[in-house]
Amino acid sequence: MKKEMKVVELTAPTYYERGVQYGEQAKEEIDISVAFYQRKFGDFPGWEKITEFAKEFVNASKDFFPEAVEEMQGIADGSGHTVEEIMVVNARYEISNFDWKPECSTGVYRNKTTGKNYIFKNCDLGPEVKKHLVILHVVRPDGFRAIGITEAGQLVRDGYNNCGLGMVNSAMLEITDHAGVAVPGTVVRKKVWESRTFAEAADITRSVFRTTSTNMLLADKYGNATDFECYPGGTDEVGCVCEMIGTGNRFTVHPEKNRGRVILDGIDRGLRLKELMTEAGDSIDEFKIMEILKDEKGYPQSINSKMSASWETVYSIIVNMTDDKVYICLGRPSEGEYKEYTL
Numbered sequence: 001m002k003k004e005m006k007v008v009e010l011t012a013p014t015y016y017e018r019g020v021q022y023g024e025q026a027k028e029e030i031d032i033s034v035a036f037y038q039r040k041f042g043d044f045p046g047w048e049k050i051t052e053f054a055k056e057f058v059n060a061s062k063d064f065f066p067e068a069v070e071e072m073q074g075i076a077d078g079s080g081h082t083v084e085e086i087m088v089v090n091a092r093y094e095i096s097n098f099d100w101k102p103e104c105s106t107g108v109y110r111n112k113t114t115g116k117n118y119i120f121k122n123c124d125l126g127p128e129v130k131k132h133l134v135i136l137h138v139v140r141p142d143g144f145r146a147i148g149i150t151e152a153g154q155l156v157r158d159g160y161n162n163c164g165l166g167m168v169n170s171a172m173l174e175i176t177d178h179a180g181v182a183v184p185g186t187v188v189r190k191k192v193w194e195s196r197t198f199a200e201a202a203d204i205t206r207s208v209f210r211t212t213s214t215n216m217l218l219a220d221k222y223g224n225a226t227d228f229e230c231y232p233g234g235t236d237e238v239g240c241v242c243e244m245i246g247t248g249n250r251f252t253v254h255p256e257k258n259r260g261r262v263i264l265d266g267i268d269r270g271l272r273l274k275e276l277m278t279e280a281g282d283s284i285d286e287f288k289i290m291e292i293l294k295d296e297k298g299y300p301q302s303i304n305s306k307m308s309a310s311w312e313t314v315y316s317i318i319v320n321m322t323d324d325k326v327y328i329c330l331g332r333p334s335e336g337e338y339k340e341y342t343l
Contacts, residue, residue: 004339005149005315005330010138015067018138019074023081026134029152030079033089033132041088041096053095054087056181061087064183064208065191068155075153089153091184093171094211103249103311104170105269105303106217108225109289110243113282119219120318121158121168122293122333124305130314130331135341145343147326148193149317155190160319160326162343163196164221168317170249172213174231174257180211192216198224206235213257215247221321229253246273267298286320286327293318294334304334 008025010018023030041050062069069083072090076083088095103124110117129151136148136156148159160166169189188208195201198220205216205228213232219225227238227245229252236253238245248269251257276292277284293316295303306312316329318338327338 003330005133005135005328007135007137007341010136011140013141015071016074018140019071019076020078021074022071022136023075023078025078026152027079029132029134030075030081030086030089033152033154034081034085036128036132037088037092040092050088050095051082051084054084054091057087057091057094057184058083060181060183061187065187068187068190071155071190079153081153086153087184089151090155090186094179094182094184096179104215105273105293106168106170106215106227106245106247107270107273107277108217108219108227108240108245109277109284110223110225110240111282111284112243114285116285116320116322117219117221117223117225118284118286118289118318118320119160119166119168119217119225120289120293120316121170121217122303122305122313122316123158123170124307124311125314126310127312127314133315133330135328137341144194146193147341147343149315149328150186155186156193157186157189158317159189159193160321160324160343161193161195162324164321164324165193165195165198165201166219166319166321167192167201168217170215170217170247172215172229172231172249172251174213174251176232177212178232182209182211185212185214189216192218198222202226202228205230215249217245217247219245219321221324231257241274242278244274244277246270246277248273267301269298269301269303272297272303286318286325289318290316290327290329290333290338294332296334304332306332 138146146161148156150157216228
């Protein structure tokens, strides 16, 4: 396994040019990513049919955020792939509605004693994904800066910007989820990631039509924080309780929406996060959160997970939004090391 992720520097003035920078710098990882999804879709329905279907997602994305499509075209041109192949990597869940697996633990903590605000996540996917993860460092000529992490070729998965806005995401599953054309989650995240205010990001999150469910946790350095439980036809919102939010892929406002949930040893990772944050109290800082994210109660389906040879925590991200510091660990936090990144 590689020991750290490639940092892709995106500094050009236009979306297309930044896409070309992305494609050129991360060509090796994008090649691996595209090949991964070629295998994922396998013989059915076949790569040719999937890339043809991807054209419909290109059109849907143009209506919602045309600049995102410009950037994907740049990624394609820079890496030597077609824009349809890059769209498959971005819309892979909406295209297929993959079987859901328990994945990702996300949280927010507002430390009223120190005045520090944190957002964090453990991301759980297939371990082979670690081969094509990249960090995106955006420094635009207009002054906007951001750090994000994603599978190579995707626009972004989780990140933070210099407006003080942080976002982390995880998959959900609801009975009405279905494969179908919609704006891909990565395109929505890209627009949220570039938002200048919490209110703008929240409005974007509420406005999107979805075919598959997702959990979008937003917070900023000014103390705003909301968890959005999004599903086809609606969005429910959960605020901080006792200055914290903890999630583990479960609908909490309407728990009857949950399906496919198997909680081994009775572990709910969202509740476990809140339990650990409550125990830590005012001692919480980024280093305490690093320890929390190593927790293995209820292993293998724990916060720091390794549920099988094909599913585990592949990266961990912590953002100290007050001090604009981002910490990322490749692999399980108990086995890797956090590296600090600055905007």
